[in-house]
Every structure is written in C-alpha cells, then in structure tokens.
Amino acid sequence: MRKEQGMLHIHKLHQKYGPIVQVSPDEISITDLPIVKKIYMNDNYPKEFFNCESNTTRVLNIKKGFYSQFGNFSNRNLFSTGDSKEHINKKKPLQKIYSKTFVLKHSGFLTQKINKLVNKLITLKNKNVDVYSLFGSLAMDVVTGYEFGFENSSDFLTIQDFQEKNLEYKNEIFDSFRDSSSLWFWVCMVPQLYSYVAIWSGKNKTMKKGRSWIWNKINEVAACMSIEDLKKQESTMTVIFDKYNRDLARIGSELADHTLAGADTTQTTLTYIMWQLSRPANATWKKKLHNEILETFPTNKKTNYVIIDDYNKLDKEMPVMNAIIKENFRLHAAIPGSERRFVPNGDGLKVAGYNIKPGTVVSTQPYSLHRADVFGEEIDAFKPERWLQEINETENEYKKRLQEFERHMMTFGQGNRMCLGMHLAVTEIKACVASIFGHSELISYHISPEWCPLVDTTNKAVQMGYGTKFVDKTFDRLAYHRLSDVEKMRMADSYTTRPLYDECWMTI
Numbered sequence: 001m002r003k004e005q006g007m008l009h010i011h012k013l014h015q016k017y018g019p020i021v022q023v024s025p026d027e028i029s030i031t032d033l034p035i036v037k038k039i040y041m042n043d044n045y046p047k048e049f050f051n052c053e054s055n056t057t058r059v060l061n062i063k064k065g066f067y068s069q070f071g072n073f074s075n076r077n078l079f080s081t082g083d084s085k086e087h088i089n090k091k092k093p094l095q096k097i098y099s100k101t102f103v104l105k106h107s108g109f110l111t112q113k114i115n116k117l118v119n120k121l122i123t124l125k126n127k128n129v130d131v132y133s134l135f136g137s138l139a140m141d142v143v144t145g146y147e148f149g150f151e152n153s154s155d156f157l158t159i160q161d162f163q164e165k166n167l168e169y170k171n172e173i174f175d176s177f178r179d180s181s182s183l184w185f186w187v188c189m190v191p192q193l194y195s196y197v198a199i200w201s202g203k204n205k206t207m208k209k210g211r212s213w214i215w216n217k218i219n220e221v222a223a224c225m226s227i228e229d230l231k232k233q234e235s236t237m238t239v240i241f242d243k244y245n246r247d248l249a250r251i252g253s254e255l256a257d258h259t260l261a262g263a264d265t266t267q268t269t270l271t272y273i274m275w276q277l278s279r280p281a282n283a284t285w286k287k288k289l290h291n292e293i294l295e296t297f298p299t300n301k302k303t304n305y306v307i308i309d310d311y312n313k314l315d316k317e318m319p320v321m322n323a324i325i326k327e328n329f330r331l332h333a334a335i336p337g338s339e340r341r342f343v344p345n346g347d348g349l350k351v352a353g354y355n356i357k358p359g360t361v362v363s364t365q366p367y368s369l370h371r372a373d374v375f376g377e378e379i380d381a382f383k384p385e386r387w388l389q390e391i392n393e394t395e396n397e398y399k400k401r402l403q404e405f406e407r408h409m410m411t412f413g414q415g416n417r418m419c420l421g422m423h424l425a426v427t428e429i430k431a432c433v434a435s436i437f438g439h440s441e442l443i444s445y446h447i448s449p450e451w452c453p454l455v456d457t458t459n460k461a462v463q464m465g466y467g468t469k470f471v472d473k474t475f476d477r478l479a480y481h482r483l484s485d486v487e488k489m490r491m492a493d494s495y496t497t498r499p500l501y502d503e504c505w506m507t508i
C-alpha cells in the first residue's frame, strides 16, 4: 500500500501561494506557463547537474538527481540520462520505431493483441474480471513487441485467467514490478534506507522475479540476433544491438526501462477510462461513444467485433472518443508527479523577481497544471464536454480555447524529454476503447457488485491519495468492502499513479 501525499501537498501549496512554490531548500515547483515552457521546451534543462568551474569545462561535482534511480542492470538508459546532449544522441535512432508512421504501418500487430483482449472479455462473460490486470497484460504484450520484435512479444493475454472467485488476482511478474515501484519513495527521498526497507518488507525477494523475467527474455532474443530474418523485423532491440556494442547489460537497461514505462502507464490509463465509462453518471457518454464507433467503423456481423479498417479515423473522425480520452489524460494522467530538472550552469533562472541559482531543482507536476483555471468548473470531475465546442462558441473561439487547453497538458511531458512511446500509447488506447465500447455485448460491462456493492451514482470526483477514509484492505477487508467505487479507485499519490488498491473488477 502506498501512502505518499507529496503531490497533493504541493498542489495545495500552489493553490495557497500561487504558481511558484519553494518545496525544499533546493527545489522550486512551478506552474507559471512561460517558465514551464522555458524549462522543458525552449532551454531543455538537464536531468542532471554538472557543476563546472566558471569559464572552464572542468566538472567540480555532479548532482545526480531523481532520474538516476531509473537505470537497470547497473546501466543508465534514455530516460535516466542526465546530460541533454547525450540524451539527444541516444534518442535519435530510436525515434523511427515509435513514430506515428511506424505505429500505423504496423497497426495489424495492435489489432491482433486487442482482439485477443476482446475475445478474453467475451469468454469471461458473467464472471468477475480484474480489468486492471487485463489491461496490464495488453500493455505488456504490446510494448514487448516493440522492444523485442512482434514475434517475441509476451502473451499474458492468453496465459492469464483474470478472474478469481475470491476477487484476488495474482501475477508474480506484475506483482514484482509493482513492488519495485512501490519503493520509489525510499529510492527518491531516503535512498540510504532503501535496501533496509526492501529487506524488511520482503520485497527484495519478489522484486527479483520481474527482473529475472526481463533479463531472461533479453538473453533469449539476443541469442537469435545473428539470424538475418530476425534483424529484418525492426524493434528497439535491433536498433540498439550493435549501437550498444552487444553489451547485454546496456541493452537490457534500455529495454527494461521502455517495457516498464510503457506497460504501467497504459494499463492505468485504460483502467480509468473503462471505470469512468462504467459509472452510472457517465452512461450517456458510453452510449454516445458506442454510437460514434458504430458510425465510424464496420462490425463483423457474426462476432460483433469492431473492424478498425483505418486507424487514421481514430484521430480524425471521432470527437466524442477524443473528448473522453483527453479528459481522462487530464484527470488521470499516469505520470502526474513532479518532472524534475536542474537550472543549468550560467546566469540562473529569473522567477518572480528572484534569481534561482544553477544547480537548483525546478519542477512542474502535471497534476497541478491539469487543474489550471483554463479548464473551467468542477476541475476534479470527469467532464468530457470541456473538450467539445459549446453551443454559443464560434469555430475560432473553440480553436483558441483548445489551444490554451493543450498548452497546459503535460500527460506525456513536454519538450525533448517527452514520452518516446506517446504515439504507440495513444493509438493503442484509442483502438482498444473502440474495440470494447463498439462491441454490442461488451458495452454492458459494469462495476462488479461483488467487488463493490456501493456504486456512487453521482459524478463525484475521484481523489488523489489515501485520504481520511483510508482502509488497509489487507487488515480490514470488511471495511474495504463497504467503500464506494470512487473510494476504491483513489489514485496513488506518487510520481506515477495507479488505482490505490491495484484492482478494478468488472462484470457483465
């Protein structure tokens, strides 16, 4: 169970003191848009600080910072690279695999995986299904295809059951990755205690399972890399294999990072979309979405499967779908926490009349930016209509309002260090939503009454963190059972978020 409260605390400080808040002696949290653009886009502030002697390049000391923890197998990767120039050199060769052109060209791979998920939902009709784990499997099966080659993708969607009579879902690999990320507080804030906490909580043992799984996969695929046929099928592995001098620890660090970055985030996003659309208060949105999907795509008359005949339509012809997904990205951004950068060597950063000195950490948390006044009323509520044209609004006014919304969105980060897998994630999410909510049988999926007898019928906002009504499920199952779905779907307060209790059970 994760009990951090940092993000909510920083958000409250912004509400009280405005867009610039000093959160620790050497960290400033910023939501002032021009400064945010300067840090992330115009000046591309680094993730690591090299303190240089003035007028020379001699490095006196290095401040490693938050991202250095994301290395794997004792090696840094794209995400954890501190220096901005080194980062650009690493990123360039990888961009093709994750470009929209590549994702659309290989949409058949996505269709195949998503159809497997739809099939699973159909076969599990009338049973309780943990959709959080189901989407985790989809996300893992897709991202491993991009890392290791489509032929070598994992197949959790086939091998897992997703329904358990006692509503307890276990998967050693996923649990292991969850255990690693649940210790981020210690890694980031109190690194000197990290290894003791890992041993004390027993997580040092479970964490090894996920790491070995991914390490074995890397070795398995690397063993075939001399076969020319495999090389023809582009993947992250084939791009970096020779570039990283066939050094498996370096290659492994990159692949493991992408796999984890791509799986958890997509899983959390899909879970919140499915839950929001299954709430009684959002029934009209579900119906509108269903109709829009049927108007856009043909369906297989026998199976009722949606045939996504043209992936371009997912972006261009589906205003309702886009409004729902954007609102979910705003409210349930899978990485809502502070994206820390360092003020680089030089003149410092001018903020509100103060000069912030080089080496200071400056950060913006998407959670706060996504709750800016521009988005309108009831900021914590799920209201897709924010993203649609209002009755009295001209085309031009609507366009301008949307531009202003987009300037405040940071779901995938901003600037050079933005998410590498964004096009893959967005396309996968949209195709999956179309396939589930366009299917006439799956549309009746709803929150499982066995998991949650108390479904909130209002549009009550889901909150961040464990709050005052916190129930430890492990110790008080009865009290947990009595919580409403809104309480059960609270978002964990950390750099990345997810449903606080790591589950979301649905049924037809």
Ligand code: HEM
Binding pocket: 078, 079, 080, 091, 143, 257, 258, 259, 261, 262, 263, 265, 266, 269, 333, 334, 335, 338, 339, 340, 410, 411, 412, 413, 416, 417, 418, 419, 420, 421, 422, 424, 425
């Ligand atoms: C809904 C899904 C996703 C969300 C919300 C998301 C969000 C983000 C964000 C906010 C960042 C920047 C973080 C920071 O600067 O602190 C990031 C970076 C990154 N993401 Fe994603 N991500 C998603 C899916 C994926 C997928 C599918 C991949 C697959 C490879 C991926 C790979 C990466 C990588 C490699 C980086 C580091 C980029 C760099 O430093 O150049 N992400 N992501």
